[in-house]
Amino acid sequence: MSDNNKTWMCLICGWMYDEAQGDPEHGIAPGTAWADVPMNWTCPECGARKEDFEMVQI
Numbered sequence: 718m719s720d721n722n723k724t725w726m727c728l729i730c731g732w733m734y735d736e737a738q739g740d741p742e743h744g745i746a747p748g749t750a751w752a753d754v755p756m757n758w759t760c761p762e763c764g765a766r767k768e769d770f771e772m773v774q775i
Contacts, residue, residue, distance in 0.1 A: 725751050725770040730763040734770065 722736040734740060734754070739747040743761055745754055751772070759766055 722748075723751060724773050724775050726773045727760045727763065727765050728769050728771055729765040730760065732760050732762040733773075 724736070725734040726732070727734075734751065736750055737747060739745040739749045740754075740758075740761065741747060743758070745758065751767075751770075754767060756767060760769070
């Protein structure tokens with residue numbers, strides 16, 4: 718696991734996407750970079766689109 722993984726936050730509900738953890742429950746494998754998450758993926762909490770997420774420093 719590298720330190721290059723980034724975390725992205727949904728601006729609508731605050732749900733966090735951690736690249737290291739991915740979103741395996743929704744078909745996104747751990748280690749999947751945000752750029753590689755499909756454009757049709759939506760926030761599992763509120764259904765927001767990828768464009769409603771912003772990178773955050775944790």
